[in-house]
Amino acid sequence: MGVLDNFLFVGLPYITLVVFLVGTIYRYKATKFNYSSLSSQFLEESSLFWGSMPFHWGLAFLFFGHLIAFLFPSSVLAFNSHPVRLLIIEISAFIAGLLVLFGLCVLFFRRIFNDRLKPVTTKMDIAIELLLITQVVLGLLVAYTSRWGSSWFAAVLTPYLRSLFVLQPEISAITALPFLAKLHIIGANLVFLLIPFSRLVHLLVVPFHYIWRPYQRVVWNISRRSVRDPNTKWTLHRPKNT
Amino acid sequence: MDVRAQVSMVFHLDKCIGCHTCSVACKNIWTDRKGAEYMWWNNVETKPGTGYPTKWEDQDIYKGGWERNNGSMKLKGAGKLRGLVNIFHNPHLPVIDDYYEPFTYKYLDLIESPAMDDQPTARPVSLITGKPIDIKMGPNWDDDLSGTPDYARNDPNLEGLSAAEQEAMFQLERMAFFYLPRICNHCLNPACVASCPSGAIYKRGEDGVVLINQKVCRAWRMCVTACPYKKSYFNWGTGKSEKCILCYPRIESGQAPACMHSCVGRIRYLGVMLYDADKIESALTGSKNDQELALRQRDILLDPNDPVVIQAAKENGVPDSTIKAAQDSPIYKFVKEWGLAMPLHAEYGTLPMLFYVPPLLPVMASLSDVNNDEQAEKMDPIAKYWNDNWLYDTSTDELWATIDKARMPLKYLANMFSAGDESVIKEALKKLMAVRIYRRWKTVGDIDESKAMAVLEDVGLTTEAVEGIFYLTSLAKFDDRFVIPPAHREQAIEMLEFTGDTKGSTGFGFKEKPLRGW
Known part of the structure; x- marks a missing residue:
């Protein structure tokens, strides 16, 4: 348990967590205007389909897979106790990983080679794409070399992540992991670290509330009814309609 | 009865001469920015023509x-399920090439x-x-090009016209076209509002202006698909959607919208309409069916002189000044009182x-064969040549x-x-014709009074109404065409800020520079 391990598996996650929380909240409050997915479909449509669709859907599957293994480790282990179910989950996760990798490569080459996209491509965009490609490749390698990830994630990583969240970091199990898996963990930290500084913030504002809001939206700047009512007390704040 | 006010236009x-002054005025004020170069919140199209973006009226494409949908209405290309499923790639999004690639030299x-x-x-x-x-391609690439195979003949509005009718329309001698200026229609049932997953688009309750909150827009770009008029535009620079704001900062400070103010032909009328939101x-x-919907839209609009409506409006908090403006509204006269103006594509x-008085001009003159011998006799012997034997017929012998x-x-x-x-x-055309007769x-006196009166009776207009139509069409001064209530200082956003500070930025009300995210 050297200083390096302590930094990478204790220090870095906490730095990431603090930067992520402070960064995203500050950016949302201070510069709400630039919280956007910055879609480039308007400038280039055809290859975006082959990039964006596999990338996003694959990533959603993988993200929720990791999240479920973190939140419900025992259920995952119980589910995996049957080899057929284990194989199904591993294979589908691997396919999702390949989809993400394919999508990312399309998106990356699209950014590099399309003239119209150059004015809307920042260095950060390229940096994230390279980081995500690295991260997915590492994830695929880990899944291929150290089987069966879905089970040992629940057994090894979940206790580690939980120990981080209860502020009693326990990293002995982590340091024993293979090198590739360690890199994958560090990469995950870097991804979260970069979220507040990149376009990735849009994943925090996925519009699920659209599902239950009414279709039409009328906004009144001022409630004339209460303004006209002589019983309304005068305040500095104008009475608003709700 | 839920009475609300809407600033509306006719x-x-x-009277439109297709000079594009409105478009230029709008562009100079609002869309002369990076990412917005291709946007024309106000544009003028030649009809028949394909318009901007190309064939925007063809909803099979857009x-x-x-x-x-079984007694209710649903969005054609967006909506809750479709909007969220297509959020990573919207299959119905118009792209830059459907408009045009902006250029300079x-x-x-x-x-x-x-x-x-x-x-x-x-070089461009x-x-x-x-x-x-x-x-x-450019924003008005089909300007004045009626009859051309690429533009006029691809007009989606030709649907339902027989091939012979279309051919007749595009014969060189019979060629006709008119201009269609378009801005955001500030609808009562806006599809852009309904389609926005973030809830960034809203209709202002006080005056009905539909706006996009730039701080809430996340570039999910469903509004661009949902708006059937294609008047919600995606700013590729800032990654936000933008649209016509009916120059609300100008209206709030008592000025006419830029497009209206600059209109050379004085074709635009701005006023307040009261409507019943419950209907x-x-x-x-x-x-x-669509025809019934188009007719029933008029029923939503209320008579501002009806005491019941006034009472309900007051109870609903509509200011007296707004009610007064609604009573003087030129829009009410054109749309309800005279029944001359109708919405664009109510279907x-x-x-x-926003309402349009359909053009009578290409209709009024028909072609008729004439015997030119008598004319030719009178002509100079050298120039004694009469090219054709047809003439525009503007006689009123056969009234309709x-x-x-x-x-x-x-x-x-x-x-x-x-x-x-x-x-x-x-x-509507008969009424317009009646006014002319x-x-x-x-003024000319070559028509009998009895005939003129018979015409009015035929279309059901009083002499008072006819004089009104004539006045508002031909003589109306600016204050007759632009009737909105005086600004309410306590409600105006514009008056609370120096707009010069935000010149070149995206809208008012916030100090953050409209810089693209990173």
Whole structure:
């Protein structure tokens, strides 16, 4: 348990967590205007389909897979106790990983080679794409070399992540992991670290509330009814309609 | 009764000369920015023509607006399920090539070119990539090009016209076209609002202006698909959607919108309409077909002189000044009182609140064969040549015959302004014609008074109404055409800020620079 391990598996996650929380909240409050997915479909449509669709859907599957293994480790282990179910989950996760990798490569080459996209491509965009490609490749390698990830994630990583969240970091199990898996963990930290500084913030504002809001939206700047009512007390704040 | 006020506009198409001054005024104020170069919040199209973006009226391509679905209305190309499933890639999104690639010219090359044998040229360069391009399309590329195979003949409004009718329309001698200025329609049932997953788009309760909150827009770009008029634009620079704001900062400070203020032909009228928000839903779900919907939209609009309406408006908090403005509104007169103006493409189901007086001009003159011998006799012997034996016939012997033999087929106008119902268009055109006949009796005097009066009786207009139409069409001063309530200081956003501070930025009300995210 050297200083390096302590930094990478204790220090870095906490730095990431603090930067992520402070960064995203500050950016949302201070510069709400630039919280956007910055879609480039308007400038280039055809290859975006082959990039964006596999990338996003694959990533959603993988993200929720990791999240479920973190939140419900025992259920995952119980589910995996049957080899057929284990194989199904591993294979589908691997396919999702390949989809993400394919999508990312399309998106990356699209950014590099399309003239119209150059004015809307920042260095950060390229940096994230390279980081995500690295991260997915590492994830695929880990899944291929150290089987069966879905089970040992629940057994090894979940206790580690939980120990981080209860502020009693326990990293002995982590340091024993293979090198590739360690890199994958560090990469995950870097991804979260970069979220507040990149376009990735849009994943925090996925519009699920659209599902239950009414279709039409009328906004009144001022409630004339209460303004006209002589019983309304005068305040500095104008009475608003709700 | 839920009485609300809406700032609304009427376009008198007979007066539009297609000069694009409105578009330029709008562009200079609002969209002269990076990412917005291709946007024309106000644009003028030649009809028949394909418009901007190309063939925007063809909803089989663009999937805009609402469609009937078992007694209710649903969005054609967006909506809750479809909007969220397609959020990573919207299959119905118009892309830059459907509008045009914005361009400029390398003017500096003209000045800085070294001395040489050939004249220097200013090459066109793309405003997106900065590289030289071949210009293929512009915002008014079909200007005045009626009859051309690429533009006029691809007009989606030609649907329902027989091949022979279309051919007749595009014969060189019979060629006719008119101009259609378009801005955001500030609808009562806006599809863009309904389609926005973030809830960034809203309709202002006080004056009905539909706006996009730039701080909430996340570039999910469903509004661009949903708006059947394609008046919600995606700013590729900032990654936000933008649209016509009806110059609300100008309206709030008592000025007319830029497009209206600059209008050379004085075709635009701006005023307040009172409407019953409770009737919107029943009009949408209750109408069995598009024609009925177009007619029922008029029922939503209320009579501002009706004491019941005034009472309900006051109870609902509509200010007295707004009610007064609604009573003086030129829009009310054109739309309800005289029944001359109708919304553009009511069949899209958004209940658009801008209205158009259909053009009579290409209709009024029909072609007739004449015997030119008598004329030719009188002519100079050298120039004794009469090219054709046809002449525009503007006689009034047969009162309404020219409307039926119209050069711009009624069906075509009906497809645009009354969801295909020709009787509505015919009625409006007859009224417009009646005004002309009446005025001809008054000023030229070659028509009997009895005939003029018979015409009025036929279309059901009083002399008072006819004089009113004539006045508002031909003589109206600015204050007659622009009737909005005086600004309410306590409500105006514009008055609380120095707009000069935010010049060149995206909208008002926030100090953050409109810089693209990273």
